[in-house]
Amino acid sequence: MRVMVLKMSAAVAIMALGAFGAAAATELPDRPLDLEGCVALALEYNPSLTMAAQGVRASAAGLRRSASAYYPSALFLGTRGRTGGTSFLDTPTGSISFSTSTERSEAEVRLNQVVWEVGRKESVRSARHSLGASRAREQAAITDLVLAIAQRYYGALAAEQLVEVQQANLTAAGDHEKLVRARVAVGETAPVDVAPAEADVAGAEFALLQSKNNADLAKAQLKMEMGVPPTYRLRLAQPEKEGNGLTIPTLEECLALAREERPELAAMREDVAAGEESVRLAKLRQWGSLALWAEYDIGIAGPMRGTETWAAVVSVAGVLFDDGSREADVEAARAGVESLKAQEQQLINSIGLEVESALLGVETAGKSVEAAQKAVASAEVQLAVAQGKYRQGVGIFVEILDAQEAVARARSNRVRSVFDHQTALVGLKRATGTLTHSPENEGGS
Numbered sequence: 001m002r003v004m005v006l007k008m009s010a011a012v013a014i015m016a017l018g019a020f021g022a023a024a025a026t027e028l029p030d031r032p033l034d035l036e037g038c039v040a041l042a043l044e045y046n047p048s049l050t051m052a053a054q055g056v057r058a059s060a061a062g063l064r065r066s067a068s069a070y071y072p073s074a075l076f077l078g079t080r081g082r083t084g085g086t087s088f089l090d091t092p093t094g095s096i097s098f099s100t101s102t103e104r105s106e107a108e109v110r111l112n113q114v115v116w117e118v119g120r121k122e123s124v125r126s127a128r129h130s131l132g133a134s135r136a137r138e139q140a141a142i143t144d145l146v147l148a149i150a151q152r153y154y155g156a157l158a159a160e161q162l163v164e165v166q167q168a169n170l171t172a173a174g175d176h177e178k179l180v181r182a183r184v185a186v187g188e189t190a191p192v193d194v195a196p197a198e199a200d201v202a203g204a205e206f207a208l209l210q211s212k213n214n215a216d217l218a219k220a221q222l223k224m225e226m227g228v229p230p231t232y233r234l235r236l237a238q239p240e241k242e243g244n245g246l247t248i249p250t251l252e253e254c255l256a257l258a259r260e261e262r263p264e265l266a267a268m269r270e271d272v273a274a275g276e277e278s279v280r281l282a283k284l285r286q287w288g289s290l291a292l293w294a295e296y297d298i299g300i301a302g303p304m305r306g307t308e309t310w311a312a313v314v315s316v317a318g319v320l321f322d323d324g325s326r327e328a329d330v331e332a333a334r335a336g337v338e339s340l341k342a343q344e345q346q347l348i349n350s351i352g353l354e355v356e357s358a359l360l361g362v363e364t365a366g367k368s369v370e371a372a373q374k375a376v377a378s379a380e381v382q383l384a385v386a387q388g389k390y391r392q393g394v395g396i397f398v399e400i401l402d403a404q405e406a407v408a409r410a411r412s413n414r415v416r417s418v419f420d421h422q423t424a425l426v427g428l429k430r431a432t433g434t435l436t437h438s439p440e441n442e443g444g445s
Helices: 002-019 021-025 035-045 048-070 120-185 191-226 251-261 263-285 325-391 397-432
Strands: 073-091 094-117 288-301 308-318
Touching: 035 120, 035 191, 048 094, 048 120, 094 120, 120 191, 120 263, 120 325, 120 397, 191 397, 251 263, 251 325, 251 397, 263 325, 325 397
Parallel strands: none
Antiparallel strands: 073 094, 094 288, 288 308
């Protein structure tokens, strides 16, 4: 059994090294991380950005391929070997066969340049717009990742602060139990109050355990989103407190920002522009092709050594009639552009809804913070009143239990509302396209 355990452990270790080899390549920071630090690690280690980068890489290669038509090409052509066969010689006495064998050695350099060609410019423009679209989509992937990290980060911070709330609740429950036992000892209250006090402590201990598990899980989810190993000891730094006088843009301002800044819209505009170049290219090729090219050839070995040849050629191919396939290509390209324009409008409408929802979310979250602050103050006053009445012998212990539960609930709601507000601010930045790599204090615009 011990051998099996060792083998399984080795296999798990190999799998872990393979999965997180990239993260082990550089040392991870051993300090509490703020949101900017978490985002920086995610931009380095999250594999989703690698996939987006490959799209840019492929589009860049497509542009180089299209642009290569503007540059000359040089070819080296060489052959070396032997050739042979059987030949026949007619003589008065008959045919005589004999074998032949010769050595062949030839080499030449050929230079070629396409000076002008119909559709070359449109092809390059289309490829350039495709590259722009890929870059915009990469930026969209980055902002999506930043948003996800911000949500996980604030969720983990909230979970850690909820642990503090439950710890305070457990301390309060223990104090209440001591108060009850002290009053029972001096005969100021009935022993029946001890059982609810003990149950309250047990419930507080269980709630604290749950909150600690939730905090660990929240940080594990954040590490997964960042792309760092599960074994990394992640510590979170508290964000700077939000300044007073935070100005939230109007809906009109947010919509204007989104139309200007959203990378998805930029990608769609590039797609439309690339499609329009494809339509122009299809229309040019509908009637044939026209090109001007030049070629220079010089032999450098063999029988053609020193021989130079050149050509300057205008190549024309005109379509007198065909089966309609070229016209169909034009129509297909036009249909593609119209479809892209419809998708662009659909995206604009969707972004408008997203912006309005995000703006409403920020407003609602801000009001929730104010309401939660008032609820905490009210609950704490009610708890103080219940404790005073119980000490004076005019109240019952259940009132303290209810008031303490209300305080814990109000404090938990305050923690959630504060970080929900921070998350909502980041969401508004994402909706308007102004989310940067450093989204700390996302209130400004």
